[in-house]
Amino acid sequence: MADRRKVAGVFEGDGFHWVGDGFHVTQLFPSPNDLTERLSPFLLMDYGAPHDYEPTTTPRGVGVHPHRGFETVTVAFEGALAHHDSSGGGGVIRAGDVQWMTAARGILHKEYHDAEWAETGGRMHMMQLWVNLPAANKMDDPKYQSLTADAMGVVDLAGDNGRVRIIAGEYQGVRGPAETFTQVDLWDATLNPGGSMELSFPATDNAALFVMDGTVEANGAIARQNSLVLFENQGEDIAVAAEAGARFLVLAGTPIDEPVVSYGPFVMNTRAEIVEAIDAFNAGEFGSLN
Numbered sequence: 001m002a003d004r005r006k007v008a009g010v011f012e013g014d015g016f017h018w019v020g021d022g023f024h025v026t027q028l029f030p031s032p033n034d035l036t037e038r039l040s041p042f043l044l045m046d047y048g049a050p051h052d053y054e055p056t057t058t059p060r061g062v063g064v065h066p067h068r069g070f071e072t073v074t075v076a077f078e079g080a081l082a083h084h085d086s087s088g089g090g091g092v093i094r095a096g097d098v099q100w101m102t103a104a105r106g107i108l109h110k111e112y113h114d115a116e117w118a119e120t121g122g123r124m125h126m127m128q129l130w131v132n133l134p135a136a137n138k139m140d141d142p143k144y145q146s147l148t149a150d151a152m153g154v155v156d157l158a159g160d161n162g163r164v165r166i167i168a169g170e171y172q173g174v175r176g177p178a179e180t181f182t183q184v185d186l187w188d189a190t191l192n193p194g195g196s197m198e199l200s201f202p203a204t205d206n207a208a209l210f211v212m213d214g215t216v217e218a219n220g221a222i223a224r225q226n227s228l229v230l231f232e233n234q235g236e237d238i239a240v241a242a243e244a245g246a247r248f249l250v251l252a253g254t255p256i257d258e259p260v261v262s263y264g265p266f267v268m269n270t271r272a273e274i275v276e277a278i279d280a281f282n283a284g285e286f287g288s289l290n
């Protein structure tokens with residue numbers, strides 16, 4: 001580990017809040033931690049720690065709303081999440097599945113607990129990330145990738161250290177199924193008690209870990225549950241260890257070196273493009289969805 005990355009900081013969200021009535025989340029960035037420059041191409045992280053829901057015949061969630069200029073990536077760890085969008089994309093994701101929705105020039109969608117699941121209720125555990133698109137692809141056609149648990153890349157770490165599920169990018173020669181516009185690594189790693197692993201990203205790539213369960217030591221920093229470890233863009237190697245075991249997400253990628261101007265559900269490169277997005281939405285150009 002001659003070329004270790006320094007830890008830039010360990011960040012936490014500002015408590016939990018509701019998104020609609022179905023997602024009890026803590027936001028790690030862009031609020032309260034403005035990491036837009038530091039974690040490009042990632043724009044936003046909402047983490048829905050495990051939360052129990054009573055049975056209901058009226059599924060909880062978020063009603064119809066637009067997006068333009070980026071991708072929403074929803075990871076289900078427990079529970080069942082339904083999505084429908086105005087481009088015809090949709091489906092239900094369950095434990096281990098991922099929904100990679102490219103809004104690009106614009107969609108309307110709604111995000112709900114799956115109706116059948118909601119009837120019995122139970123534990124929901126999820127995450128939503130927003131991943132930026134390069135300017136050249138912000139006005140592409142929308143698309144939807146339903147990535148099922150059995151399609152994920154899996155690396156069983158040597159020496160019974162743990163397991164890594166690869167959603168996007170590549171680890172130890174194993175690729176994840178997500179098609180991305182720029183280099184993105186998104187991995188779901190579990191370390192057994194006493195387990196450790198080594199990661200390496202080019203110094204120019206941004207990199208972070210988000211701890212979902214347990215406590216990890218990463219290049220000398222201690223990070224507890226619900227905290228994000230951000231690394232400097234110097235050095236390459238990261239050593240992670242978990243004395244009592246841990247589960248964490250690895251987020252890394254090549255930064256998109258372009259201006260970011262965001263307004264609610266629209267993320268573009270200029271203010272003029274934001275005004276265009278609002279006008280297009282008001283003119284009904286994002287389609288329709290009931």
Ligand code: MN
Pocket residue numbers: 065067072109111
């Ligand atoms: Mn949305």
